[in-house]
Amino acid sequence: MALTPTTKQAATDEAFLREVDDAVRAGDLQSFWTRFGRWLLLALIAGLAAFGGWIYWQxxxxxxxxxxxxxxxxxxxxxxxxxxxxxxxxxxxxxxxxxxxxxxxxxxxxxxxxxxxxxxxxxxxxxxxxxxxxxxxxxxxxxxxxxxATAEFDSLPPQKTIDRLKPLAKPGTPWFGSAGEMTAISYMKMGKDDLAGPIFAQIAKQEDLPQSLRSRAQQMAGGLGIDTVQLDAKSGKASTGGSAATAADGGNSK
CATH class of the missing domain: 1.25.40 (Serine Threonine Protein Phosphatase 5, Tetratricopeptide repeat)
Known part of the structure; x- marks a missing residue:
């Protein structure tokens, strides 16, 4: 189909506008690069140097x-x-x-x-x-x-030993056996058998602890009136009430 003069003129105007737009864009880019190109290169080099330095340091x-x-x-x-x-x-x-x-x-x-x-x-x-x-x-x-704590056990006040071992004297921690035993004995030294007993009972029920430690804890719990056989293995509660975690917290858990 032949283009009318009006259509030809519109196409010519559109092509001209595109050329002008491209020229403006090229000019803007050249102007931008003239002003900021050096800084962009420096930033790029610094970034690469930092990355290379990080890899080297690693x-x-x-x-x-x-x-x-x-x-x-x-x-x-x-x-x-x-x-x-x-x-x-x-x-x-x-x-x-x-x-x-x-x-x-x-x-x-x-x-x-x-x-x-x-x-x-x-x-x-x-x-x-x-x-x-x-x-x-x-x-x-x-x-x-x-x-x-073991080395200073006999020379420190019982409460200091309890406070020092508090994070470790809880069932589930890797050092519960040793920390729990020292904590329970410290409570006994303070006359708080009601807090010592549940800890001994819980130690006795921990199957992953050495048998010698468990047997010793069972005897201690029994001496304090707690039958470890009646200890609820799921809740960690002894037949006399209370728990090892509560005792480790000094009976302040609510």
Whole structure:
């Protein structure tokens, strides 16, 4: 179909407008690039450099952790071989490392060696240090807390032991057996047998705990008038009432 003059003119005008629009856009882009292109390039380079630096730092940390891990294994092997002097020397270096996990393990091993050699005060200071190290893995902090609580059990007021072990003296926590037993005995020292009994009863029913600990707890619970056979395994309530969790909280649970 032939285009009329009017149609031809409209098509020509439309093409012209597109060319003008493209020219304006090109001009705007060129102007924008002239003004901001340098800064965009710098930002891009900085971003790539930061990303590259992050990858490098992750690789450095991984390599450092691997190196520290190898040194820790070698130190333990020297201890196992009876070469305590060399093993302690290696562990002492690792105990100053910025690798929190290996640092805590090295400190705990050194503290154990000190305790074995009779340096109780030195060992307890290290246990307390690990327990307070917020960068150390929680499992090592809890282990250190149990160790220092055990070492200082006879010298501290019972209430301080209860307060110190409160987070661990609850059923379901990995250290409930040890922490619960010390907590229950502390309550007995304070004349609070009604709070000690349920904890002993709960320890006696924990099948994942050592049998020697469970038997001891069963005897203690029985001496306090609680028949562990009547303990409800689901609710954790003893026949005399109350629960291990309530007792661990000092009888303040509502």
């Amino acid at each position: 690789n450095v940390k991984a390599a450092a952790a691997e190196k520290t891990g190898d040194a820790f294994v070698q130190a333990v092997e020297k201890l196992d071989a009876g070469n305590e002097k060399a093993g302690v020397a290696e562990l002492t270096k690792i105990a100053q490392s910025d690798q929190a996990g290996y640092r805590a393990m090295a400190q705990l091993l050194l503290a154990n060696i000190d305790a074995k050699n009779g340096a109780t005060a030195k060992a307890n200071a290290v246990y307390a240090k690990v327990a307070a190290d917020e960068k150390a893995p929680q499992v090592f902090r809890d282990m250190a807390l149990i160790r220092v």
